[in-house]
Amino acid sequence: MSTKPLAIVILAAGFGTRMKSSQAKVMHTLAGKPMINWLLNSCESLNPEKIVVVIGPEMPDLEKAVKPHICVVQKVRDGTGGAVRTAMSALEGFGGDVLILLGDTPLITPATLSALRVAKDDHALAILGCIMDNPHGYGRLILGQDGMLENIIEEKDADPEQKAIQLVNTGAFCADGSQLCGWLNQIDSNNSQNEFYITQLPAIIREQGGVTAAAIIKNPAEVKGCNTRTDLAALEKTLQTRLREDLMNEGVFMQDPDTVYLWHDTKIAPDCIIEPNVYFGPGVTLESRVHIKAFSYLEGAHVKAEASVGPFARLRPDTQIGKGARIGNFVEIKKSIIGPGSKIGHLAYVGDCHMGEEVNFSAGAITVNYDGFQKHRTVIGKNVMVGSNVNLVAPVHIDDGAFVAAGSTITEDVPADALSIARDPAEIRQGWAAKYRKIKEAAQKKSRKRPKKAS
Numbered sequence: 001m002s003t004k005p006l007a008i009v010i011l012a013a014g015f016g017t018r019m020k021s022s023q024a025k026v027m028h029t030l031a032g033k034p035m036i037n038w039l040l041n042s043c044e045s046l047n048p049e050k051i052v053v054v055i056g057p058e059m060p061d062l063e064k065a066v067k068p069h070i071c072v073v074q075k076v077r078d079g080t081g082g083a084v085r086t087a088m089s090a091l092e093g094f095g096g097d098v099l100i101l102l103g104d105t106p107l108i109t110p111a112t113l114s115a116l117r118v119a120k121d122d123h124a125l126a127i128l129g130c131i132m133d134n135p136h137g138y139g140r141l142i143l144g145q146d147g148m149l150e151n152i153i154e155e156k157d158a159d160p161e162q163k164a165i166q167l168v169n170t171g172a173f174c175a176d177g178s179q180l181c182g183w184l185n186q187i188d189s190n191n192s193q194n195e196f197y198i199t200q201l202p203a204i205i206r207e208q209g210g211v212t213a214a215a216i217i218k219n220p221a222e223v224k225g226c227n228t229r230t231d232l233a234a235l236e237k238t239l240q241t242r243l244r245e246d247l248m249n250e251g252v253f254m255q256d257p258d259t260v261y262l263w264h265d266t267k268i269a270p271d272c273i274i275e276p277n278v279y280f281g282p283g284v285t286l287e288s289r290v291h292i293k294a295f296s297y298l299e300g301a302h303v304k305a306e307a308s309v310g311p312f313a314r315l316r317p318d319t320q321i322g323k324g325a326r327i328g329n330f331v332e333i334k335k336s337i338i339g340p341g342s343k344i345g346h347l348a349y350v351g352d353c354h355m356g357e358e359v360n361f362s363a364g365a366i367t368v369n370y371d372g373f374q375k376h377r378t379v380i381g382k383n384v385m386v387g388s389n390v391n392l393v394a395p396v397h398i399d400d401g402a403f404v405a406a407g408s409t410i411t412e413d414v415p416a417d418a419l420s421i422a423r424d425p426a427e428i429r430q431g432w433a434a435k436y437r438k439i440k441e442a443a444q445k446k447s448r449k450r451p452k453k454a455s
Contacts (some may be wrong), residue, residue: 005096012103079195138168249335
């Protein structure tokens with residue numbers, strides 16, 4: 001590895017018009033995080049002296065996303081060469097290695113960036129190349145007999161023999177910072193787009209007797225760029241595979257990994273089991289031996305050890321599930337603490353609630369937390385039995401050991417170890433159903449005998 005100082009330039013000024021979006025292209029998210037930040041994470045792991053991000057005019061969201069790194073504005077979008085020229089104002093006097101990266105190639109790894117620096121050692125320039133089965137649309141890297149890079153040929157300028165080359169330019173460069181500014185000033189815009197392209201650098205350096213190298217990788221997914229929504233979906237798929245594999249390598253078991261969706265900050269401890277078709281939104285933490293069953297959706301939730309959730313459960317933000325608790329099918333929990341060992345088996349809603357340990361919250365029971373103006377809190381003590389189809393109208397407190405009878409609507413606090421029943425008294429009317437049916441049958445017969453009106 002080079003011991004020279006390192007600076008990194010990231011080109012991120014593109015609007016991404018083909019994405020049909022008002023957002024800057026690199027602000028589109030992968031696993032909930034802007035793609036520019038995935039690239040920045042890889043860059044930061046190399047401990048560079050500076051990271052300079054080239055942005056376009058009026059991109060405040062992008063400027064905020066890359067802080068505390070330096071932003072420079074490319075006022076005229078005149079190509080990649082013009083973009084790097086813009087960045088040189090922030091690198092005045094810098095003589096180390098300069099990595100030049102594309103902001104819309106977010107999944108490049110620190111190991112690959114390090115390999116590019118190694119290839120640059122003792123050379124003027126190194127370019128990251130990739131072997132692709134289908135190289136259509138990419139510039140081809142032309143290597144000499146000594147393995148050094150001689151030229152980059154764009155596809156539109158390539159002859160049939162050159163088009164057959166599978167080694168392509170990924171857009172990642174590592175250059176000698178002490179000479180980079182001079183090379184950039186020699187780039188011309190004699191092309192169909194009238195723009196300045198850094199792909200001219202190898203030819204410029206060779207004309208001056210310099211040597212350019214290529215670092216070659218074999219994984220196209222790592223250097224895939226993003227120009228369309230289809231590309232964005234492909235990057236998401238690649239990243240999700242990487243995130244799943246990282247977790248499984250740490251001891252998480254996923255029965256059908258391809259159906260599990262993870263957020264960038266999802267934390268899952270070893271020995272957890274994740275069944276198929278589970279979605280993790282932002283801010284989810286699972287402690288060890290948690291079991292998430294199929295078709296569950298979690299966001300902003302902390303699930304403690306040995307608990308189970310699902311199938312078909314939803315945990316919303318600010319929810320904490322206690323150790324060994326059981327959350328069953330068609331249960332929704334929001335902004336609540338569920339105590340250790342408590343059970344919410346099925347068909348229930350718990351919102352704005354603090355539930356103690358070993359509570360049984362039965363089918364159809366809900367906390368009625370909203371009065372049309374404000375949210376109110378329900379407090380349930382430990383060892384409480386809440387029967388089926390109970391409405392707990394907040395604010396209300398159910399103390400330790402209390403029983404709430406099925407079908408009750410509770411509007412007052414329930415003392416410890418008490419039974420609370422809040423139902424209308426049952427009424428039985430003997431013979432009512434038979435009389436009702438006779439009335440209905442008579443009405444139907446009368447309707448059928450009524451003469452039809454002439455048309």
